[in-house]
Amino acid sequence: MAKIIPFKAVRPTRAIVGLVAARPYQSYTVNERESRMDYNPYSFLHIINPGYKYDQVITGEERYKLVRNRYLEFKEDGVFIQDKKPSFYVYKIVNRFGQEFNGIIAATSAEDYEKDIIKKHENTIAKREKTFKTYLQTVGFNAEPVLLTYPDNDVILSIIKDTQKSHAEFEFTMTYKDTHYLWKVDDEATIATIQSEFDNMETIYIADGHHRSASSHLLYADEKTKNANHDGSEPYNFFMSYLIPESDLVIHEFNRLVKDLNGLTKEAFLIQLDSLYRIENRGNIPYHPSKPHHFSMYLDGEFYSLYLRKKRYAFNTALDELDAHLLYKTILQPILGINDLRDDNRIEYVNGRHEMITIKSSVDSGEFKVGFGMCPANIKQMKHIADEGLKMPPKSTYILPKLRSGITIYEF
Template sequence: MAKIIPFKAVRPTRDKVSLVASRSYQTYTQAEREARLDYNPFSFLHIVNPGYKYDREISGIERYKLVKNRYLEFKEDNIFVQDQTNCFYVYKIVNREGQVFNGIVAAASAEDYENNVIRKHEDTIVHREHVFKDYLKTVGFNAEPVLLTYPDNSTIQNLISNIQQQRAEFEFTTTYRDTHYLWMIDNQDTINIIQEEFKNMPTVYIADGHHRSASSYLLYKDLKENSTNHNGSETYNYFMSYLIPESELQIHEFNRVVKDLNGLTKEEFLIQLDAIYRIENRGIMPYKPSKKHHFSMYLDGEFYSLYLRKSLYDFKTSLDALDTQILYKTILQPILGIDDLRNDSRITYINGKKDIVNLKSCIDNGEFAVGFGMIPVDIEDMKQIADDGLKMPPKSTFIEPKIRSGVTIYEF
């Protein structure tokens, strides 16, 4: 039984939402951030980067307190206004490629996270979990929802379609050329129907936002343990989520590039690969794999196809069958000497939305020695790994949609 509840979102006013909404802070280059901070006084980046006002870097608890101050200033200036009633929010994104995402912004249950009703497929870094938990505890709000996915449901889909016949509360297009729409659901009967449909779902899955959900869970535990009047209805029992049907989730691969061949010559490297892969030289024309357990490789100006010799590889678990795990276990770790996929500076990840030529350029300019391409992870494989309680290697999936920060805000 998945539990979601409506909440009173803090939102930008209709006339300023396009100016407030921002991508995640880390996705901007320094030049992009500075341009927005210099010329857009309403950007949400002013809240999450409060040190810009004082022309210096600020970190830790001092930064968290200033983030809260900037946020309160946005509320005092009526840039942000809180809804008077609890609502679900239908959120639609049409991206620059014409892909459409329709979902519901709601508060998901921290207890569901604890009880594995909300399932995970990625490992998290404990330090990052606690840092963001402390951040949330200080600032008192969350402005970027966790992306959850659920099995397609005709009742929910019909409700969303009907609501979208009305005028949207928000409609704005970003400089990234994505168009965003938001509708409010404040009708209690409709809210009840949506909640009942989710109660009939035994599980939902985290698609993107594992650290945010883990940190929200830690905050829930912290505040619950230190409350003398805990009753389960407090806002900290939930965290903001964007729930979309599985059929609309877009999963892209992350390709890998490695800086050197771990002391091997090109010929020695190819010979070691031959022990577990059938190798074909594809020449200078870009090559991408089309099947599971097949990889493309770019090395010394040429593309290769790598076909796993399955008789020599042991498929014991759902994780063993995952291409990113196969690449790690057969090449990256034993041949190239990369044990720590998260922290080894010799490996870099390129999201699969970028053309394979981007991978080629990284090798040709001499920054990296070899690159590997693969196909995206299948949604069923992702779910099976989560169901089995296993965790994918880092950067196994690049998932869309990417919702903007500051459009709906959840206060604790």
């Protein structure tokens, strides 16, 4: 039974919301960040990069305290205002490719995360979890929702569509040509209906934001221990999420680029591949796989198709069926010697929204020796892996929508 609650969001004013909203901090280059902060005093980047004001890099808890200060200044200056009634927020994104995402921003339960009602499919790094927990405790807010997905639901869909018939609180377009819309839902009967529908769901799934949700759970566990009067209603019991139906989720693959052949010649490498794959040289014709367990490869100026010899590989779990894991277990680890997909600097990742020509140009440049492409995972695979308590390798999925920071803020 998934528990969600409305909350009083802190939001930018309608006039400047498009100036405030920002992509995740690490998605900008240094030049992009500096340019936006030079010319846009309202950007949320000013809050999360407070050292810009003093023209220096500030890290650790000193930075967190300054983030809190910049946030309070935005509130004092009227850039942010807080809604007077607890609300859900219907949110729509239409990207430049015409893909549309519709869902509800709400506060979701850290206890549900603990009980595995909110299910995970990716491993997290304990150090990052603890660092971000400390950050949350210091700044006192969530500014970017965790992306959660739920089974398609006709009642919730009807509420979303009916809400969207009214004038949107926000409507703005970002520089990447994604248009965002927000509607406030504060009618108590409608709120109760939405909560009841989620209460009937046995599980919901994290699509994107595993570290943010894990850190919010650590915060909840820490604050609960310190609070002798804890009753489960405190704001730290929840974290902000954007919940969308499974049919709205778009999943791309992450393709792999490797810098060397682990000491092998091209011929020796192909011979080792042959034991597990049927290999066809496609010459200079770009090939993209159309079936699970098929891979594309670009090596030494030529494209190859790789078809798994299934009698040589055992499918025992849902994870075994995942192509990102299959590539790791059959090629990247045993042949190319890449054991740590997260930290090995010999491997890099390119999201599947880019064509195979990106793989080709990266290898042709000499920076990489070989590139691999695969089919994307699907929501059914993600759920099966989560249901079995297993975890995907890093960079297994590139999931849309990508959310912005600073549009709705949850305080605790």
